[in-house]
Every structure is written in structure tokens, then in C-alpha cells.
Amino acid sequence: MIWDPAHECMAREELRGLQLARLRETLARVYERVPFYRRLFDERGVKPEDLKTLEDIRRFPFTTKEALRDHYPYGLFAVPLKEVVRLHASSGTTGRPTVVGYTKKDLETWSELVARIAAMAGVSPDDVVQITFGYGLFTGAFGLHYGLEKLGATVIPASVGNSERQVMIMRDFGTTVLVGTPSYVLHLGETARAMGIEPREQLSVRLGLFGAEAWSEEMRRELEEMWGMRATDNYGLSEVMGPGVCGECLSSPGTMHIAEDHFLVEIVDPETGEPLDYGQEGEVVITTLTKEALPLVRYRTRDISLLYPDPCPCGRTTARLRKVVGRTDDMLIVSGVNVFPSQIESVLMQIEGIAPHYQIVVGKKGYLDYLEVQVEVAPESFTGNYRDLEALEEKVRRRLAAVLSINPRVRLLEPCSLERSQGKAKRVIDNRPRA
Structure with a gap:
């Protein structure tokens, strides 16, 4: 199922035109409303009106995670706090997390994009989805929760931990889709077997939506063998929204369709910051195109990947991001x-x-x-x-x-x-x- 054919299957030239229009609006908004960006652009000697083509984004400076920490908690918001209806945050190196705000429209967009990646993976309104991410300031649980409800699935907010109870819920509630880190779901499989329950034979899980940690194709195969499920990957980060930036479809495992109508994605050389061509591996850089509360320009994710621009057999025309293979900084991801x-x-x-x-x-x-x-x-x-x-x-x-x-x-x-x-x-x- 394609959730939003009008945007997911848009002709490339039409899509680029939409990106350009939204990018111009974003640059003008941050220059007018966010003192940090006004100062940054002025120091670089660029103005929003200097953007004539999408390629001109390379003239604008990068945003780093340090900028979010330096302006903790609300210094990069482009709307007054009274318009922010949700706050999330990620951990920080010195006790200062990166704080992310959402307006009502931002939350609507987020739910739409998560519904989009869930549909790509094969979730339907008939599914019962068990979320094993921890609820809280982490974006993963809430992002998937509201997006899956938007799609029409039945959602079980099980949260993380209490593994035997998780298995009982799967059996008693008829769970068909699992959301979580791949390592935890493998552990749940071991827990089920210790309880005398064979996952692929005695449970109804047919699909997994996995994220929040790097995982290999070997782990995918092990998950699918243990559970008898289809294991899919998706990608997002709290600073630019959370889950929903891109996800795997059923036709091209290992690559993830980007919501290009909402995000402009570049690949740059991690050392020089110079742009790289399609198919060249480098650092993922993201500019938000529709975010109201916290728009970000050329955000350096520190994630390493590459882009595929060619159309997919599934019918979607959006560019695809290869599974992330690592990071350029020293951050560790431990159980998500x-x-x-x-x-x-x-x-x-x-x-x-x-x-x-x-x-x-x-x-x-x-x-x-x-x-x-x-x-x-x-x-x-x-x-x-x-x-x-x-x-x-x-x-x-x-x-x-x-x-x-x-x-x-x-x-x-x-x-x-x-x-x-x-x-x-x-x-x-x-x-x-x-x-």
C-alpha cells in the first residue's frame, strides 16, 4: 500500500520544484525568526534570496548538534513557546540534551510520515502493533504510536522491559507487528522459547518495524528465521523530527525511501563538508522543509550512508537512503x-x-x-x-x-x-x- 501516492510517486522535476519552494520558505523563516541563523547567514555572507536552485543550498552553513546544546533549551525555536504543544529531547554529553519542539501542525506531519513508512513496510489497519520502545522524552515510541494509529492499526503501548509479560501480551492480544530495537526483539524470542513458546509457530507476529540502533543483514535473517516475520528498517532522528524520515518498502530491502517533500537530504564528505554525488558514501546532512517549531538548515547527522536516486520497483519515485553503516563521532548506541x-x-x-x-x-x-x-x-x-x-x-x-x-x-x-x-x-x- 502507498499511503500518499501524490507525494511518494511525484515526478522528479515536480518534486524538485516543491522542494525549492519549501526550502525558500524555510530559509526566510529561520533568518527572520531565529537569531542564531540570522547571525550564521550574515557571517557566511548569504541571504535567503540567494537561493535560486536546490544546489545553492551548498552556499549556506551547516548546523551541528552543538548549536542545539549551546542554545538549550528553546534558543533555536522559530515559534513562541505558546505554539509548541509537545517537547522531546535526546541525551546530551554534559547533561544538556537537545530539545525538540512540535507545533500542532508538526505533530500532524509527523503522524502522516510515520503512517507512510509503516504502509511501506506492509502494516495495514487490520494489524495489532505492539510497541516495545520506552515511552518518555525519546521520540521513537510516541512517533510510531501516533503514526500507526493514523494508519488505522490497533496499537499496544507495551513500552520496554518485563519480557515475559511482553510475550504473554503477544500471545493473548494476537500481536501481528512488533516495534522496537532488533536486539530486544531477538531477546524476546529467546524469552518466549524459555517459556515453552516457539515464536514462529505459536505467536502471530508477521512483521517488525525496527530502528534506534544499527543492525546487520545477518541480524535481519536471524530475526526472520526466529519469528517467521518480515523485518524492516526505518530511519529518523529526534533533531529533525524522529522516526518517519525514511523507511524500507517491500521491494528494496536495505534502502529506505526518503520523505523528500519534507526533507532535503545531502551526502557530504565528513572531513571537508564538500557535497558528494549519488552513490558516494559520506555523512548524511538534512534540511527540514516543513518543520514549524524547530526548522534546521543543513543539519549534520554524523551518520554515514549514500543516496540512490533511481525509481524503485514499488512505484515510489523518492530517492532512497542506504542503511546507515556507522557514525563519524564517538557516540555509542547501546540498546537504542x-x-x-x-x-x-x-x-x-x-x-x-x-x-x-x-x-x-x-x-x-x-x-x-x-x-x-x-x-x-x-x-x-x-x-x-x-x-x-x-x-x-x-x-x-x-x-x-x-x-x-x-x-x-x-x-x-x-x-x-x-x-x-x-x-x-x-x-x-x-x-x-x-x-
Whole structure:
């Protein structure tokens, strides 16, 4: 099913004309209403009226995540707060998240675009959809929730965790579509088997909408074998909207149709910022074309991918984004949660009795990610008393969990037990298989 044929199947020249008109409106709006952009454009020596073609967007400066943090919480909003009806946020490196606002129209657009990607994946109004993302400031759960309701599906807001109960809900409610991270859904499959329930034979799940973490084609095959489902990918990020930016159709797995009537997507060289051609791998840069509360110009996502411009056998004419293969920065994604090493360091440095020597180890146990923080105890605190160490370990774990929104493992080490480096310290060891 094609949710919005008028836009998803639009002739390329007509689509480019619509993009150009909306891009001009966006540039004029941010220049008039957002002091940051007025200053940024003036420093570059460009005005909104300098945009004559879509290619002219290359003359305008990039926006980075640091700009959102520097103007925390509302400094980049293009509407007064009274017009903002929803706020979401992502985690920040120093306790300052990136805050995203939505007007009523923004929420309507978001729901439409999520309905679009859900229809691409094969969801229908007959489906019962169980959402296993955590509800809260994270955009994933609410974004998928309202979009799937817009499509007409029955939505179960199960949230994350309590895996045995998740399996019972699937069985009792007749769940046909699962939404979540692929690693958690694999874990749910293992949980079902431990309960004596074979997922592909005794449950009704036929389709998965997965996101929030990188996952390989091998994991796709394992999901499909375990559940007897079709596993699909979708992409979005909170700064530009959330889920709904693009998604896989049934004809071209591994590539995702972009909602080009709402987003202008470029690929640039991560080092130089120079634009790259179709088919060349680089950093994904997104300009919002219809966002009211938080319009962004040339936002550097730090995600690595490439673009395919050719029409798809499904009939859609929008360009497609290949599955994201990695990031240019040091952010870790652990079970769908963004984690920065600097967040961990900030917490550790505030705890008395901890030495400034630590290492972060990320890996998988079964299908689930784990994060282990190995940290040395300060010499003066190393009493050798087991209960003292237990109390310190629990204190560190609780402090980290409060900041990271996940429960890390904590391993206390003897003084001077971590390898010292003469150059830049290697803080992160990621033992997970590469996507």
C-alpha cells in the first residue's frame, strides 16, 4: 500500500520544484525568526534570496548538534513557546540534551510520515502493533504510536522491559507487528522459547518495524528465521523530527525511501563538508522543509550512508537512503540509547573514592547489548573491605544509570591495573560484531 501516492510517486522535476519552494520558505523563516541563523547567514555572507536552485543550498552553513546544546533549551525555536504543544529531547554529553519542539501542525506531519513508512513496510489497519520502545522524552515510541494509529492499526503501548509479560501480551492480544530495537526483539524470542513458546509457530507476529540502533543483514535473517516475520528498517532522528524520515518498502530491502517533500537530504564528505554525488558514501546532512517549531538548515547527522536516486520497483519515485553503516563521532548506541563517553567520565569524576582511570567496554550477551564501566578505586579508598567495595560499586552504578537511562555493569579495579597510554587514552572497547 502507498499511503500518499501524490507525494511518494511525484515526478522528479515536480518534486524538485516543491522542494525549492519549501526550502525558500524555510530559509526566510529561520533568518527572520531565529537569531542564531540570522547571525550564521550574515557571517557566511548569504541571504535567503540567494537561493535560486536546490544546489545553492551548498552556499549556506551547516548546523551541528552543538548549536542545539549551546542554545538549550528553546534558543533555536522559530515559534513562541505558546505554539509548541509537545517537547522531546535526546541525551546530551554534559547533561544538556537537545530539545525538540512540535507545533500542532508538526505533530500532524509527523503522524502522516510515520503512517507512510509503516504502509511501506506492509502494516495495514487490520494489524495489532505492539510497541516495545520506552515511552518518555525519546521520540521513537510516541512517533510510531501516533503514526500507526493514523494508519488505522490497533496499537499496544507495551513500552520496554518485563519480557515475559511482553510475550504473554503477544500471545493473548494476537500481536501481528512488533516495534522496537532488533536486539530486544531477538531477546524476546529467546524469552518466549524459555517459556515453552516457539515464536514462529505459536505467536502471530508477521512483521517488525525496527530502528534506534544499527543492525546487520545477518541480524535481519536471524530475526526472520526466529519469528517467521518480515523485518524492516526505518530511519529518523529526534533533531529533525524522529522516526518517519525514511523507511524500507517491500521491494528494496536495505534502502529506505526518503520523505523528500519534507526533507532535503545531502551526502557530504565528513572531513571537508564538500557535497558528494549519488552513490558516494559520506555523512548524511538534512534540511527540514516543513518543520514549524524547530526548522534546521543543513543539519549534520554524523551518520554515514549514500543516496540512490533511481525509481524503485514499488512505484515510489523518492530517492532512497542506504542503511546507515556507522557514525563519524564517538557516540555509542547501546540498546537504542545514545551514550557518550564524556557523560560517563563526568559522572565518575564526581564520585569520591574513584580514580580518574577508567575504560568502557560494550558487547553483547546473547542478543542484548551490555555496557560495562571498568574504573579504578583511588588508593586511599582501597581498604580491602568487601562491603565497602560493594557499596561504592552500587553508588557508581546508580549514578551512571540516572544519567544514561540504562543500567550499566560496573567493575571496580585495583589501583594502577588499567593500562596507561602515552598518547590519547583508549577509553572505549566495542566488542560487538560490526553491522
